[in-house]
Amino acid sequence: MEIGHLFKDYRVDPRKKSNRPLLSMKPNSFVFSLALTGCILHGITRKGDQLLELMPRVGLKADADLLIIMAHIYEKNGRRDEINKLKRYVDETCGLSGFQFQQFYNCLLSCHLKHGDMDSATRLILDMLRKASEAKWSLTAVTSVLEAMEGARNVSDFQSHEIKNSESTDKFLLLENRAPTYAKFIKDRNFSILEGEARESLLLLSEKLKAQIELVISKDGILHPTEAIYAKLVRGFLEMNRVSDLAAFLIKASKEESPVSVDNSVVVQVIDACISLGLLDHAHDLIDEMRFSGVKVGSSVYCSLLKAYCKENRGPEITSLLKDARKAGIQLDSSCYEALIQTRVHQNDSSEALRLFKEMKLSNVSSSGSEEFKRLVESCSGHGEAGLMSKLLEEIKYNQKVDYGVHDWNNVIHFFCKKKMMHDAQKALSKMRALGYAPNAHTFHSLVTGYAAVGGKYVEVTELWGEMKKLAGSRLMKFDHELLDSCLYCFVRGGFFLRAMEIINVMEAEKMFIDKYKYRSLWLKYHRKLYKGKAPKIQTEDQYKRREAALSFKKWIGLT
Known part of the structure; x- marks a missing residue:
């Protein structure tokens, strides 16, 4: 900041020979990138905002790396208008890598969520899914040709890339552990040793910044939304009581995403998370929206919601959901029948309990069906994998409400x-x-x-x-x-x-x-x-x- 203020508003005349030593201290885009990355990682992003205001006053034009770092600063400070203006420059800039696009769109989505702009966030995700679906078919056609032509070359390139990375890491460790002596520092008039250390530091800081990206993932240069962004969107829609808008988004997302089984779809996992959190009315509304739109949700969802209603002894909702399940041709499992029969017995409705028992016997329901929902939960949250359902449970249950x-x-x-x-x-x-x-x-x-x-x-x-x-x-x-x-x-x-x-x-x-x-x-x-x-x-x-x-x-x- 202090060095930048020396060059503010062209105070130093570059035409004077006496100013040449001073002009060598003028901060460039690399110096600003290093300082701003440090601000982001150490949580002093408002100081980073002041550095961004200083950039045009010292006559600095942002390069591609600096544009992405600016997006991080704007996202941390909640500057939605600035990051929307930045989007046009990022889309038009040539030479951006997939990782840089991933960082920018992660910042853009996070900023939309901070301001509660669910409509902009859902439009961005649907556009991302649509482009990913289009690119997938193009990529499949090209991959078979490239595998035959560049298989051996890719292996050698990968090995040389690994060696290069290990050499650069060892070099950084060497620079970190062995500071140059005063005599070497005096001889290094071009500051090449210092510049090398600074560039290695920026690479390591960028790696730490990469670890903070959780909303967007890049596969083969194609951007995909992660489970974390779905969890944050569901939480936002539920806090605003916009269940119908959430259902409309999930329907569109299920049509755009790659084909998956019914029980592993985004829709089913969202409804299961609502049931696990006790949001039974929201879960029922989502099932109704899906049924009206012609989207199948599977028998496990109906069974788990029926058992949840039975635990709370909600008779009218049980009757309504049973009627919907029969219209959809859903076959209930044995544990669901047992819960329904116990509920009717507690309500002294022995005739309905007997009818359900006969229906279960006639349907030849096996006892193995009761484990279906448990297997779904284990597949989502078990084996150390952060599935969508576990993300939803963590996001909605443990995070505080956003104002x-x-x-x-x-x-x-x-x-x-x-x-x-x-x-x-x-x-x-x-x-x-x-x-x-x-x-x-x-x-x-x-x-x-x-x-x-x-x-x-x-x-x-x-x-x-x-x-x-x-x-x-x-x-x-x-x-x-x-x-x-x-x-x-x-x-x-x-x-x-x-x-x-x-x-x-x-x-x-x-x-x-x-x-x-x-x-x-x-x-x-x-x-x-x-x-x-x-x-x-x-x-x-x-x-x-x-x-x-x-x-x-x-x-x-x-x-x-």
Whole structure:
């Protein structure tokens, strides 16, 4: 950031010979890629947002790698408009690899889900399935020819690629373990050793970034949605009570995806997950939607839902579902018949219980059918594989409910703060609270940086700090490093050392890193002569506290 500000708005004239050593320090796209990747992996994405704002001001044009890293920053910060604008550039950029497309569309889908835009997410997934289906037939026709022509060559290429990768990894380990001596560093005037280390570091950081991708997978250069995105979509639709829209999406997805057995289809696994979570009404509604659309769901779903109804003793729903099952030609298993008979006996309906018993005998139902649903669950979640059903159970049962409106209001407030329209930002914050949305760390970070950009608005930042402490005390908000660091910078810059020491105590208690060099430089620049003489004999209690806080801060940065 500090080096970038030297070159901001073309302050350094490249035509002057005296500026040549300074111009060699100008950050390029590779340096920004390395810094931004580090910001993503260490969770300081709002600092990454500031770096992105700095890029055009130093005259830097983003390359393909930097476009993908920008998408990660926008996704983490919930900037949906920016990532939608970026989509056009990504689609038009030549030379992007399948892995880069995978990263971008993972970010785009995640951003849609953060804002609760299920329609955009489902359109993107259906388009992905459609393109995958079209590419599959084209790929099948070409594969047989390529296998015959390039079989041997692929093996040798793969082996050489493995050797090359192992050599690069060993090289990085060597560079990491053996730092260059001072004499070698002085001789290396082109900084080739340092550049090699930086490039190896970026490769390793990119590998760590790859591990965070969970919504999209790339197979043979073709993008496919994963079980995780289906689980998040189901959760979102159910939270919004949009069961009919969920059913419509599942029907379209089942038509686009490659042929699978009825019991292993996405539709069946979603319904089974709803039953396992006790969402029986949602499961019944989905079965009705599938039946009306002509999509088969299999006997295991009807049986498991009937047994769940029997456990809760819901007579009308049992009668309705039995009628639908008979119309669909579904054969019930023995465990389902046993559950139905026990329910009728408990309801003192002996005639219906006897009729069900005779029906079971006439149908010649084998006892092995009762294990069908158990086998389905085991095939989805067993053997260490993260199947769709287990993903759904984890996503819906254990994750907290997402408040989609907060991201939209954060974007509005961020826009006003970026344009230095702080009065409008405060009005947006008041409206946000009036609608029942609680501001979070992103909200306050935008306001603090906005007031810092305007200049001199330290009293307003102090008021925000009081609100933050109240929310953190009631556990409605959690402090993070970026928010506390921005508040600390404002208070030190404005001379509010009582508040500064409060933040330092919080950060040290949470074991957060504090850049003392930065705050020492800030003190020497703005408060060098503050409280240098002896304390006055007469001073109020507030004056005494302010003086002691300033001296404590001065001692903390190591100037006394």
